[in-house]
Amino acid sequence: MPPPSFNDDVCISTAAINQFLRDGGEKLNLKNNPCISPDFCLHFDDMVEKVKAVLASTANVTPPSTSAVATGEKGEGEGEGEGEKKEGQAEVVQVLSAVRKLETSSLARAFSVSDQHDLRFYSSSKLPLVFGDAYLIEDVSSGDCCWLVTSVEKGEVGRRLEDVVQLGPVVFVFPTSFSNILRLKSEGFRFNSRCTAFPSAFRDSSLAYASIGVGARFTTLHWPAVFWTMSSLGLSLTANQNSIPRELVYDVNAMLDGRLGNIRFPFLGSDIPEGHQGQSVEGMAHGSILTCMKMGFHQLGLPWGFNADHQPVGGQYDEREDALVRGCSLASYITFDISHELLVKEGGEGSEKVEMGEEFFEKVWKEIEEKKGEAEKGVERDEVKKVLAGVYPALIKMKKRDEKYKKIRQTLFPRSLEAQKYYRELSVDELPGLTSNATLAALLAACSVMGMEIHFVAPAFGFQKNFPFHDNQVLRERVEKSYAVASKFGVSIGFHSGSGKSEENYRVCGEVTGSHLEIKTSGRYTYEMGAALARSTSPSDQALFNEWFAFTLTLARHALEGKNGEGARDLAMQFLNHSLENQGLAPLSNEDNAVEALAKLKPSPDAMIWFEFNFLFVLAGKTKLGDHSVEGYEQRARFYGGISEEGRLHFFKNISNYILFLCETTGLAAKDKVDRVRAELELLSSLPEVCQK
Structure with missing residues (x-):
């Protein structure tokens, strides 16, 4: 039986982008240009031969047998169901246990003679699975990677993973494709419902209410420092964040076909293509996971996050909605940006006539009434109704997008509810002017009525990118006003354009919210690259x-x-x-x-x-x-x-x-x-x- 197939609706085809990179030569290999392709292996056949040669040259690991695809056909005594007892199951478990006890040290020894090959075996990457243990191997000369799994259950390996090659009685390898990282997440959570090798959204994690959003523009150059810092502090953070499709390529095939849109940059007075940092959203997700595992961060049990930031809802993005959803399937945190829909002129392209019913408004108003206090004196019924009438079409589209995010996770990770979860942030900071209490209350109450749990909301405070806020007292008053509303809904404050603020600015934000916040930072890290080069x-x-x-x-x-x-x-x-x-x-x-x-x-x-x-x-x-x-x-x-x-x-x-x-x-x-x-x-x-x- 072949592994479960993922069609193009849930997993992007990577054949074209991988060929583009191969044709580009050394400068476009994965070492010099990571995270463009969703995959992290361009030459799997070469990797197989290199791994086989290393294993054959050492007595520490069983010599490889003739290369054979590890099919998913049932072996003698294998049952059909997940929970069925297999004939000889006790013996299988006993042998598998013995393999697990020996594998790390023996495999590490096998790959330790680095002057004879270019492969690096990451013993720290060990990912326990129901049917064995997976390890990451990297060809440091090219950046290509593959997975090696040790298992006595040949049928299970072939059933659960894709393009598996057997190198010995208990040794298998398979490519680090995006399709396989999706499968590994499913299998990782199947073995451990608190798996932290992948971005996660556990309800009891501090990430549900507090974090720093790290805009890792330099990907594999960037993440090691983030994971090192988190492990040293013992603190969960949103280790990976970028805007889609503004900074990240939302669809590599659209990129190759010349179908990316343009983004207006006022300080340039011109447009720049979307995805101006070059990496794909899938490549960013995949690359951050591999770095996490190379460094052994997942062994600490600390959750970490990936925020697919500024997901545009409505307007010109309606027709690209499914591609945006597909690309963000590994994100643990979605920031919904409804400003694109709200700024569509009535009757213009993308606008829709959607009337808000009175019943819906009454439910929203009841939600607000139950949470109103002294701080919400400015939240009046007529103003809330006016706000809702304007945002209702955008909220309907946001709900539709959210349902698609839930559905694709149910398809990809059907065995684990924890693997399907993600945090939600509502961004209104892109709209003109400051965000009123009425707007904040109306949006949060409406999301509650629509069954969308919001974890963070990003009001407009008048922040300017890369500049400190001019007056700490004014900032304190604005944050106090917004947090008084958000906290009644159990929602933290997201601070966008968070780079480059003063120490006092950050302290005010932390003090007012009780550190129930997320500071989004991105541009600062490009500065840090320049500072590093200038100092070198x-x-x-x-x-x-x-x-x-x-x-x-x-x-x-x-x-x-x-x-x-x-x-x-x-x-x-x-x-x-x-x-x-x-x-x-x-x-x-x-x-x-x-x-x-x-x-x-x-x-x-x-x-x-x-x-x-x-x-x-x-x-x-x-x-x-x-x-x-x-x-x-x-x-x-x-x-x-x-x-x-x-x-x-x-x-x-x-x-x-x-x-x-x-x-x-x-x-x-x-x-x-x-x-x-x-x-x-x-x-x-x-x-x-x-x-x-």
Whole structure:
């Protein structure tokens, strides 16, 4: 019997993107360009031969027999059902137990002679399954990976997994395909309902009400520091987060076909293709899981999260809804962004006439009445009704999307309710103006009536990306006002545009909410990469940063010259004056000498000009920004394949230090614990094994 098949509705086809990467040569292999493909193996046949050769060369592991596909056909005495007793089951369990006791040390010894092969066996990756144990093996020369499972139940291995090859009586390998990581999640939760190898949404986890959202733009360069910090603190965090489809590619086949949409960037005065960081949503999910397991983080039993951020609901995204749902099947946290639907002009493309019934409104108002207190004096019936009338079509679409998220998880992980769960956040911060109490109460009550449990809500507080909030007292008053409503519904506050705020800003947010919050951070980590390169003594790191800085000056010059419109020029002037003052130079009163002043800036990651434009460099072709061609990905490879060990160590420490700063200032971690981890971090003189080339 073959393994259960996943059609294109629940698991994307990866044949085309894998061929694209293979055709791109070394610069587009998985070592130099990870997380583009949902898969983490481009050359499985080669991996099989390499693993077979290693096992054959050692006496520590049973020599491989003739390669054979481990079929799912029933062996003698095997039953049909999950719970049926198999003939000889006691003997099978006894032998399997013996295999498990010996396998880790013997396999580790087999792969330990690193000068004879390029394979790295991660004993820390051990994932117990009902029918055996799975381990991760990586070809460090290419980034290709495969799974090795030890099991005495040949039939079960073939039934549960895909493309399995048997190398010995109890040794099997199978590719690290996205299809198989979905199967492994199902099997991992089948063995352990508290499995923490995958992003999870356990009801009793602190992630249900408090976290730092880490926008891991540099994927495999980024996650080791995140998992190291979480393990050192003993704290669960949202270790993986990015916006879809703005930053992540929502569908690699749409990308190859040229069907990605465009995103407007006001400071550029132009559009950039979606997925401007280059990686796919599935690749991000898969890559973070593999890093977790390489580092053995899952052995600690600490849950961690993946937030598929800013999921657009409505408007132009209706026709892409199913692809968005499919891509986010491993996310443990969905942020619903209804602003796209609310901003659709009446009668315009995508708008729908959906009337809110009186019965629905009365249910919502009753929900609000039961929770109203002194803090909600401004929540009046007429205003709530007006708000609901405007948002009702968006809420209906949000509910429809949510049902699809639930359904795909039921299809993929039918044996475990825990594996199907995810947290929900409602984002309203993209809408113009500050969020009123009436709007907040109306939305949270409506979601409750519709049966959608909301864990976080993100009001608009007037945050500007990468800038501290100007007045801590005003911030305190705004957060107090919103949290008074949200807390009545058992909902925490999400702070979007959370990077670059002051220490005092973060302390206010933590104090007011009792640390029932999530701070979303993304842009800061691109800054930390620049800071790492600028600090490095490696000539190649210095050259890369100087080129990166010059690139941002070119974009700024175009804006200052008015080529991108008046709005872009005004923003560029703000960035320029901030940069000039930061370097001890006089700010300008007008644009007359702006281009000349721009040339006076010295390369520095602290220049606001660089900070605002830097993310566009990662996937920049020679003539195009957000370039998803081979040329764009060759540019991306300069980061993954070209940074020195010193530069990577600086980046690791920068990431960890910033997360520690956020955890301490928001109250998620005690100062004495943070200080202890900082001291350990300072003493690190080399990268963890998983980071080493």
